[in-house]
Amino acid sequence: MKKLFIVFILLVVQPAMAAMSVDKIVLYLEDGPSSRDDIVVSNPDEEPLYVKTEIFRVDNPGRENEERIRVINPDEFKLLVSPAKAVLSPGERKRFRFMALDRNLDEEKVYRVTFRPVVGEIKAEQTALKILVAYQALVFVQPEDGAYKVGLLEDGGTYHLTNKGNINVEVVEVRHCFSETECEKIETSGRLYAGTSIEVADVPAKGELEVLLRGQKSERIRFPLEG
Known part of the structure; x- marks a missing residue:
C-alpha cells in the first residue's frame, strides 16, 4: 500500500531551508489611515504553492491570561491582509499587504498572522514524507504617541x-x-x-x-x- 505522510510545522522564525519563505516576521504599524506594510512570500520549490492566511487577535499579551483568538467575523477585522490567499508558481514571489484599521489607540494592539500552505490532491508513487512549513508573523499596531518605559x-x-x-x-x-x-x-x-x-x-x-x-x-x- 502506498502512503504519503503530511506534517505541518508552525514556525515563528525562518529556517535555513523550507518549501516557503518569508522576508520578515515582525511588523510595526501605526493607528493612522496610511499605515501599511508588506510581507513577501517566496516559493523556491518546483511545484505550485497554495497559501492562505489566518488572523489571530492576541488579548492580554505577555500575561498569564493571554489569549489568541481567531478572527473570522468580518465585523471584527481590524487588521486586513491582502490577498487573503494566493497561488505562487515555482520561483514566484508574492507581496501580502497589511493594513491596520485600529484608530486612536491608548495601548498597542497585537496580532499574529499565519501563512499556511494548503494541501491539494497529492499522489505518491511510494511511501513518502512531505513537510509543510507554516510561518506566523507578529504584528504590532501602535498609538501615535507610543513609547515603552x-x-x-x-x-x-x-x-x-x-x-x-x-x-x-x-x-x-x-x-x-x-x-x-x-x-x-x-x-x-x-x-x-x-x-x-x-x-x-x-x-x-x-x-x-x-x-x-x-x-x-x-x-x-x-x-x-x-x-
Whole structure:
C-alpha cells in the first residue's frame, strides 16, 4: 500500500531551508489611515504553492491570561491582509499587504498572522514524507504617541524589569556590571509587553544592570543597584 505522510510545522522564525519563505516576521504599524506594510512570500520549490492566511487577535499579551483568538467575523477585522490567499508558481514571489484599521489607540494592539500552505490532491508513487512549513508573523499596531518605559523594580531581593509604557519592547540581553568593563551575562530575555514584567534572577545587590532593548530601534540602558 502506498502512503504519503503530511506534517505541518508552525514556525515563528525562518529556517535555513523550507518549501516557503518569508522576508520578515515582525511588523510595526501605526493607528493612522496610511499605515501599511508588506510581507513577501517566496516559493523556491518546483511545484505550485497554495497559501492562505489566518488572523489571530492576541488579548492580554505577555500575561498569564493571554489569549489568541481567531478572527473570522468580518465585523471584527481590524487588521486586513491582502490577498487573503494566493497561488505562487515555482520561483514566484508574492507581496501580502497589511493594513491596520485600529484608530486612536491608548495601548498597542497585537496580532499574529499565519501563512499556511494548503494541501491539494497529492499522489505518491511510494511511501513518502512531505513537510509543510507554516510561518506566523507578529504584528504590532501602535498609538501615535507610543513609547515603552522600562524600569527596574526590587521586591524582597528579587528584581523585575517592568514596562509602564503603552507599547512593547524586546529584552535582548541583560548583563550585571561591576564596572564599565567588567560585566557578566545574565540568562534573561523576552518580549516586555505594556504593563508586564520579567524577573531577573540571581542579581548581586551592587554594581549596575545593563539591558539591551530592541523595538523599532535598539538601545542600551543601565540601572544602578543598591549595595
